[in-house]
Amino acid sequence: MPVLPSACPLDCPDHCSLDVTVEAGKVVRVEDRAANPVTDGFICGKVRRIARHLYGEDRLRYPGIRTGKKGEGRFRRVSWDEALDHVAAKFSAIRARSGGLAILPYYYGGSNGALTQDSTDARLFAYPDYEEAAMIIVWGQNPSASSIHLVPIIRRALDKGARLVVVDPRRTPLAKLAHRHLAVRPGGDLVLALAMARWLFVNGRADEAFLAEHATGVGQFRERAMPWTPEAAAAVTGISAADIEATAAEYAEASPAVIRCGWGLERNRNGGSAVASVIALPAVAGKFGLRGGGYTLSNSAAWKLSPSVDDAEQGGRVINMNNLGE
Ligand code: SF4
Numbered sequence: 001m002p003v004l005p006s007a008c009p010l011d012c013p014d015h016c017s018l019d020v021t022v023e024a025g026k027v028v029r030v031e032d033r034a035a036n037p038v039t040d041g042f043i044c045g046k047v048r049r050i051a052r053h054l055y056g057e058d059r060l061r062y063p064g065i066r067t068g069k070k071g072e073g074r075f076r077r078v079s080w081d082e083a084l085d086h087v088a089a090k091f092s093a094i095r096a097r098s099g100g101l102a103i104l105p106y107y108y109g110g111s112n113g114a115l116t117q118d119s120t121d122a123r124l125f126a127y128p129d130y131e132e133a134a135m136i137i138v139w140g141q142n143p144s145a146s147s148i149h150l151v152p153i154i155r156r157a158l159d160k161g162a163r164l165v166v167v168d169p170r171r172t173p174l175a176k177l178a179h180r181h182l183a184v185r186p187g188g189d190l191v192l193a194l195a196m197a198r199w200l201f202v203n204g205r206a207d208e209a210f211l212a213e214h215a216t217g218v219g220q221f222r223e224r225a226m227p228w229t230p231e232a233a234a235a236v237t238g239i240s241a242a243d244i245e246a247t248a249a250e251y252a253e254a255s256p257a258v259i260r261c262g263w264g265l266e267r268n269r270n271g272g273s274a275v276a277s278v279i280a281l282p283a284v285a286g287k288f289g290l291r292g293g294g295y296t297l298s299n300s301a302a303w304k305l306s307p308s309v310d311d312a313e314q315g316g317r318v319i320n321m322n323n324l325g326e
Contacts, residue, residue: 008047014149016043027051038127038149131156132292135163135254139278141262144173188237189265193277195233198225199248200284207286215283252285256293
């Protein structure tokens with residue numbers, strides 16, 4: 001049976017290489033492919049069994065046009081030609097009536113914005129770089145479930161002496177391994193990040209030269225951070241003032257230090273601001289410029305270095321994805 005080289009198509013940070021065994025035109029087995037050092041001999045169970053999804057009874061295989069109300073689940077099966085004509089006619093009518101901006105080309109990718117997802121982070125940081133870090137902060141992510149190849153790399157970094165801090169309301173497997181687990185109350189990440197930024201500013205640990213040369217909006221960020229004394233932040237986050245101060249001090253001292261910012265914090269109130277504040281910390285503390293330092297989100301785009309912040313399309317409107325379909 002032919003075994004074809006492939007890559008995982010799922011929206012996962014690890015971007016595994018796969019060996020796909022095909023029989024009579026059908027996928028019969030999916031295994032890890034040795035060529036990719038990050039895949040490193042294992043893949044997750046959901047992709048190992050992906051043939052069940054490919055050929056599953058419930059899979060959508062044909063286009064359908066809704067015949068009932070939304071949510072009723074009533075559709076009329078149509079040909080692809082009819083479906084595409086239907087969509088094109090709707091697009092044309094909407095555009096003629098309200099202009100092109102009335103059509104939202106929605107694709108999922110989180111609400112992190114162009115700066116954080118698969119752009120700057122993917123350009124500047126790849127999995128092997130974690131092993132160079134003296135301090136790793138995993139903030140709002142559970143790699144043991146959603147980025148499994150990062151776990152052995154973090155373990156190797158720990159073996160080399162790295163400090164590990166996990167910020168997560170839950171006691172995740174990595175939180176159990178961490179030197180410090182900050183069990184932030186859900187929704188408290190923004191305040192925690194601002195409190196750490198404040199500590200850096202007021203204790204003379206902000207890299208003012210770096211900020212002056214490379215950052216914008218520093219004055220406003222500092223202003224927002226100032227009310228969040230460790231005590232004020234403790235009341236909101238559920239983390240003691242002493243732990244907040246100790247974490248900020250350790251972070252200021254460690255070099256290289258990296259923040260792995262996950263998706264947990266953005267799924268909450270102030271989520272966008274929380275992510276923006278967390279990934280501002282390496283700029284405030286001057287953690288860029290060293291291998292193993294800075295921040296990273298997903299690494300799935302680390303393999304193709306073509307997209308850039310400069311390429312991001314400008315303009316358009318802001319739409320809350322929670323309101324889609326209303
Ligand atoms: S770990 Fe992620 S990239 Fe690897 S096979 Fe599973 S979903 Fe795909």
